[in-house]
Every structure is written in C-alpha cells, then in structure tokens.
Amino acid sequence: MQSEHYNTGLKKSIFFLLALLFTASLTVNAQNIRVAAAANLQPVMEVLQKDFKQKTGITIDVIIGSSGKLVAQISNGAPFDVFLSADMTFPETLFKNGLAKEKPVVYASGSLIICSTQNIGFENWERLLLSARIKKIAIANPAIAPYGKAAEQSLRDKGILDDAKSKAVYGESISQVNTYITTGVADIGFTTQSLVKELGNKTPLFYMVVDPKTYDPILQGIVILKHGATNPAAEKFYRYILSPAAKSIFKAYGYRVQ
Amino acid sequence: MDLSPIWLTLKLAGISTLLLLLIGLPFAWWLSRGRSFIKIVAEAIITMPLVLPPSVLGFYLLLAFSPQHGLGKWLHDTFDVQLVFSFPGLVLASVIYSMPFMVGPVKSALQQLPVSLAEASYTLGKTEWQTFRYVLLPNIKPSLLTAAVLTFAHTLGEFGVVLMIGGNIPGVTRLASIAVYDSVEKMDYASANNYSLILFSITFILVIAVFIFNKYQAKGPLA
Numbered sequence: 001m002q003s004e005h006y007n008t009g010l011k012k013s014i015f016f017l018l019a020l021l022f023t024a025s026l027t028v029n030a031q032n033i034r035v036a037a038a039a040n041l042q043p044v045m046e047v048l049q050k051d052f053k054q055k056t057g058i059t060i061d062v063i064i065g066s067s068g069k070l071v072a073q074i075s076n077g078a079p080f081d082v083f084l085s086a087d088m089t090f091p092e093t094l095f096k097n098g099l100a101k102e103k104p105v106v107y108a109s110g111s112l113i114i115c116s117t118q119n120i121g122f123e124n125w126e127r128l129l130l131s132a133r134i135k136k137i138a139i140a141n142p143a144i145a146p147y148g149k150a151a152e153q154s155l156r157d158k159g160i161l162d163d164a165k166s167k168a169v170y171g172e173s174i175s176q177v178n179t180y181i182t183t184g185v186a187d188i189g190f191t192t193q194s195l196v197k198e199l200g201n202k203t204p205l206f207y208m209v210v211d212p213k214t215y216d217p218i219l220q221g222i223v224i225l226k227h228g229a230t231n232p233a234a235e236k237f238y239r240y241i242l243s244p245a246a247k248s249i250f251k252a253y254g255y256r257v258q
Numbered sequence: 259m260d261l262s263p264i265w266l267t268l269k270l271a272g273i274s275t276l277l278l279l280l281i282g283l284p285f286a287w288w289l290s291r292g293r294s295f296i297k298i299v300a301e302a303i304i305t306m307p308l309v310l311p312p313s314v315l316g317f318y319l320l321l322a323f324s325p326q327h328g329l330g331k332w333l334h335d336t337f338d339v340q341l342v343f344s345f346p347g348l349v350l351a352s353v354i355y356s357m358p359f360m361v362g363p364v365k366s367a368l369q370q371l372p373v374s375l376a377e378a379s380y381t382l383g384k385t386e387w388q389t390f391r392y393v394l395l396p397n398i399k400p401s402l403l404t405a406a407v408l409t410f411a412h413t414l415g416e417f418g419v420v421l422m423i424g425g426n427i428p429g430v431t432r433l434a435s436i437a438v439y440d441s442v443e444k445m446d447y448a449s450a451n452n453y454s455l456i457l458f459s460i461t462f463i464l465v466i467a468v469f470i471f472n473k474y475q476a477k478g479p480l481a
Contacts, residue, residue, distance in 0.1 A: 141426060
C-alpha cells in the first residue's frame with residue numbers, strides 16, 4: 001500500500017517536472033532572442049534593449065564581442081538569432097556560408113574619435129601623437145576590428161602610421177581599447193563616439209571626432225542568422241533596428257544613419 | 259608563419275622560471291620550517307593563482323600599473339617604468355602566476371627530508387644557509403627539476419593575464435597563446451593550428467619527461 005502510494009507521488013512529481021520543463025522551453029523560444037553585437041555597440045545596445053522590451057515585451061540577451069570572434073562562434077554553431085556587425089564583410093561571409101537568412105543591410109555607420117582622459121588639446125593630434133608626451137596609443141586590432149582598421153587608415157592618411165605603430169598597443173576589440181583609455185594605462189586611443197556618450201559625466205573624457213574623409217566609412221551590417229530564421233521575435237527585432245525609433249537612438253550615440 | 263610569438267613565449271617562460279628559482283626556493287625553505295599563522299597566510303596567498311581566474315590578476319595588475327595613480331604613477335615618475343604593455347610587466351605577472359608551481363613541490367620535498375639531516379649538519383658547525391645550500395637542496399634534486407619544468411610549462415600556458423595587460427604588441431607582448439586567439443578571430447584556422455600544435459608538442463614533451471623522470475625516481479608525478 002505504502003509503496004504504491006509513494007509511486008503515484010513519484011509519477012506525479014516527474015510529470016509535473018516534465019511539464020514545467022516543457023513550458024519553460026516554450027517561453028524561451030517564444031519570448032527570448034539572443035543578439036550577438038559588435039563591441040562598439042555595447043553602450044547603445046543597453047538603450048535599444050530597454051526600448052525594444054518596452055515596445056514589444058520581448059527580452060533580448062546580448063552577447064558582446066569583437067565581430068571576428070562572434071563570426072567564429074556563429075560559424076561553429078553558436079545559437080545566436082541576430083548579428084549586428086561592426087562592418088559588412090563579416091555578415092556577408094556568414095551569408096555566403098549559408099549561416100544568415102539574407103544579405104546584410106546597413107543599420108548605422110560608426111564615427112571614429114581620438115580620445116583621452118587628459119585634456120591635451122587635439123587640434124593638431126597628428127603632431128601630438130608623435131610628441132614625447134604620448135607613450136602609448138590604444139588601437140583596436142586592425143585585422144579583426146573595423147574601428148582599428150579605420151584608425152590605421154587615418155594614420156596612414158596623415159602620413160604618421162609607422163611612427164604611431166611604434167607606440168601602439170592593440171586591444172582585442174574596441175571594448176578593450178575603451179578600458180585602456182578610461183583606466184589611463186594608454187595615454188590616448190582611437191575609439192567610437194558612443195563611449196563618450198555612455199560615460200557621460202562619470203569619467204571626464206576629452207576627444208575629437210576624426211575627419212571622416214581620412215578613412216573608409218565604417219558601414220555596420222545586420223543579419224538574421226539561421227538559428228533565428230524561423231523565430232518571429234528575431235524578425236521583429238531586425239525590423240526595429242531599421243526603424244526610425246532605433247535610428248534616432250543610434251544618432252544620439254554618435255552614429256550616422258541614412 | 260611568424261615564429262616570433264613562440265620565441266617570445268619560450269623567453270618569458272625561461273626568465274620567469276629562473277626568477278622563480280631565485281625567489282621560490284628560499285621562500286619554500288622558510289615555509290617548510292615550522293608552522294605559524296603568518297606562514298599559513300603567506301602560503302595561502304601564493305596558492306591563489308591556482309584557484310583564481312587569471313583575469314582577476316590581470317585586472318588588478320592593470321589598475322596597479324596605471325601611470326595615472328598610485329604605484330604605477332610612482333614607478334612612472336621615479337624610474338620612467340611602465341609595466342603595462344611591456345615584457346617586464348609580463349615577467350612580473352608570470353612570476354606571480356606560476357609561483358605555486360615552484361614553491362609547492364619544493365616545500366613538500368623539504369618537509370619530507372629527515373630532520374636529522376639538517377641537525378647533523380648544524381652539529382658539524384655549518385650555518386643555516388650552508389646547510390640549505392649543500393645538504394638540503396642536493397637531497398631534493400628530483401623535486402627541484404620537476405618544479406622547474408612544471409613552472410616553465412605552466413608559464414607557456416599563460417593567457418588571461420596577458421590578454422588583459424599585454425596589448426598584443428608584436429615582438430614585445432604577443433605570446434603564442436595570444437597568437438592562437440588572434441588567428442581564430444581572423445578566421446585563419448591554419449595559423450591557429452600551427453601555433454597550437456607547437457604549444458601542445460612542447461608542453462606534452464615536458465610533462466611526459468617529468469613523468470618518466472619521476473617514475474625512475476620511484477615517485478608520483480607531482481612529488
């Protein structure tokens with residue numbers, strides 16, 4: 001008698017657990033998406049996340065990393081639904097390899113700034129970089145980070161690339177460059193304008209927008225990934241990013257939008 | 259294929275191991291003699307790199323060496339030394355990071371020596387230092403070698419700390435482990451594989467050598 005009673009209890013609780021797991025997995029699929037976003041988007045992503053949640057009730061998990069690292073992870077089966085890159089080449093590669101739903105579309109273009117915690121006068125920054133005052137210049141790794149590539153182009157345009165290289169320290173992504181700038185371990189660095197916006201008055205930063213004519217435009221592309229192809233929430237988020245509401249947020253963070 | 263990250267890694271491991279022999283041996287000797295609260299705390303502190311994520315060490319080193327305040331500022335203003343983004347900075351990080359691999363085995367080996375050995379030496383009029391140098395150390399040769407080789411191998415595997423404070427400067431702080439990470443991010447899997455294979459081969463040979471050597475010494479691999 002006792003054991004039978006115990007058995008039904010056990011069966012009931014197992015059934016209950018399974019039901020719980022099943023409903024849990026349902027809610028995850030319906031209302032949660034994973035968005036892989038390039039490091040330069042970290043500040044603006046938090047605002048977009050909140051705004052999107054307010055408009056649709058959908059929660060986004062954001063995975064921040066350098067575009068190159070994220071593409072390597074996606075290529076090896078990372079379960080991300082949408083990818084916001086720092087360039088167009090990486091998402092195009094994904095599309096070519098059948099890992100993205102459609103060709104990438106530009107959602108914003110980034111603006112490069114030169115930035116420091118010290119007020120050292122940027123009017124003539126190319127001369128400043130060569131002066132003895134500046135010992136370390138933080139640059140995102142040009143091979144994997146579009147903002148690093150832009151910084152190198154700009155230095156080449158000014159004719160000081162080789163001299164600057166001898167002082168360069170390379171961050172694995174723009175986030176690490178931001179760390180190097182804000183902690184002051186590097187005297188100066190090339191980063192994205194959204195950093196200044198994010199820190200507001202917390203850390204006083206001095207900066208100057210680098211002349212956009214000195215580097216190729218940093219066109220940033222978005223794709224829905226294979227993993228999110230059948231997920232309506234991923235589609236919703238994609239449309240949201242290209243909507244006027246999101247565009248005005250990007251604008252406020254120093255990005256250029258069409 | 260650029261081999262400089264491999265040479266740089268071997269150089270770092272070599273220098274760190276030599277420094278740890280100089281610092282770690284006297285320290286292990288001090289720890290091996292008796293127990294006090296201070297010794298327990300000291301041993302706990304040097305054991306921390308075994309259990310803490312390397313990023314924690316990297317983070318604190320980054321703060322400590324920032325030329326804008328505190329220790330980093332003092333070093334910068336007094337000696338014009340900047341430890342972040344420099345090879346000496348990596349050496350310092352490695353010494354902290356691999357300390358337990360040097361001190362641990364040497365300390366236990368010293369503790370296993372019969373007390374009469376040191377006592378005999380003292381009664382023959384030898385000083386503490388002479389006893390340590392000419393009596394104790396020669397008696398723990400196998401453990402010394404094991405500790406040195408493992409320290410060297412462990413330093414080859416450094417990654418988190420270097421990623422935080424290295425700055426990936428070719429020929430200065432771009433180690434093999436960082437080169438692997440970089441190559442993967444560039445989706446250059448061929449280079450990543452080359453660096454990885456070289457690292458794997460070197461460390462595997464070292465570990466196997468230690469095991470074989472210890473088998474002949476009739477001891478466990480970490481004794």
